[in-house]
Amino acid sequence: MLSVMFTPEGPTVRELAVQALSSVERGYDLLAPKFDQTPFRTPDAVLDAVTDALAPFGPFRDGLDLCCGTGAGTRVLRELCEGRTVGADLSEGMLTVARTGTGSGGDWVRADALALPFRSAFDLVVSFGAFGHFLPSARPALFAQAHGALRPGGRFAFPVAAPPPVRSWGHWALLGFDVAMRVRNALWRPPFVMYYRTFPLGAVRRDLAAAGFGVDVLPLPRLGLRPDGSPRCALVVATRPR
Numbered sequence: 001m002l003s004v005m006f007t008p009e010g011p012t013v014r015e016l017a018v019q020a021l022s023s024v025e026r027g028y029d030l031l032a033p034k035f036d037q038t039p040f041r042t043p044d045a046v047l048d049a050v051t052d053a054l055a056p057f058g059p060f061r062d063g064l065d066l067c068c069g070t071g072a073g074t075r076v077l078r079e080l081c082e083g084r085t086v087g088a089d090l091s092e093g094m095l096t097v098a099r100t101g102t103g104s105g106g107d108w109v110r111a112d113a114l115a116l117p118f119r120s121a122f123d124l125v126v127s128f129g130a131f132g133h134f135l136p137s138a139r140p141a142l143f144a145q146a147h148g149a150l151r152p153g154g155r156f157a158f159p160v161a162a163p164p165p166v167r168s169w170g171h172w173a174l175l176g177f178d179v180a181m182r183v184r185n186a187l188w189r190p191p192f193v194m195y196y197r198t199f200p201l202g203a204v205r206r207d208l209a210a211a212g213f214g215v216d217v218l219p220l221p222r223l224g225l226r227p228d229g230s231p232r233c234a235l236v237v238a239t240r241p242r
């Protein structure tokens with residue numbers, strides 16, 4: 001399975017194991033040079049679907065890619081924002097790759113998403129593939145930071161995937177991963193917080209509303225359908241009221 005998921009240029013199983021036994025920050029510092037060759041980098045198809053779904057809300061002036069990693073999401077900001085684009089991430093290693101990457105204009109800031117150095121600075125905040133790193137108890141603080149970084153009327157947007165059906169291989173794979181991480185975090189320090197099943201849409205909507213956002217959920221059918229015909233992915237668009 002791993003050989004299917006990773007290219008020869010990607011990290012070895014040993015490198016992934018060392019990463020997973022580190023802290024989140026150190027783990028991504030280690031993974032950074034090969035991150036773009038892993039399936040953890042958000043694919044362009046997802047970025048393009050999000051860009052098209054957000055376009056009717058724009059154009060925007062300034063944009064932030066929260067937990068930007070090597071900068072995948074700034075592709076969306078470059079399409080939709082007329083002002084400055086900023087990527088923020090905890091890992092200096094990931095930011096170093098982002099700074100040297102192709103088409104990587106914009107500013108790169110080392111920052112914890114739970115303590116952002118921005119107040120009312122952006123009209124669009126996007127985030128991709130990072131919310132598994134936040135326990136449900138951290139969600140109110142995370143959403144408060146995004147809210148505070150936006151100007152009134154600004155949008156906080158991120159894609160979410162529907163949970164795979166209980167009878168599918170995907171359901172058991174994600175459950176198995178989360179159980180393994182819970183065991184790992186019970187036995188090993190520092191913790192590496194990364195779970196797939198801790199970001200359910202209903203709870204996320206409630207926490208966004210509690211943080212002061214108005215919430216819309218837009219289906220992204222071109223990213224695939226579930227067996228029951230419902231879209232596999234949706235875009236959450238949370239709006240800071242004017």
Ligand SMILES: C[S@@+](CC[C@H](N)C(=O)[O-])C[C@H]1O[C@@H](n2cnc3c(N)ncnc32)[C@H](O)[C@@H]1O
Pocket residue numbers: 024025028040041042066067068069070071072073088089090091094111112113114127128129130133
């Ligand atoms: C799976 S990568 C996703 C990177 C990129 N957004 C993408 O879609 O390709 C998750 C990123 O979240 C960052 N991250 C995790 N916890 C963070 C935090 N508390 N503050 C800022 N960045 C964080 C990691 O350093 C890593 O770069």
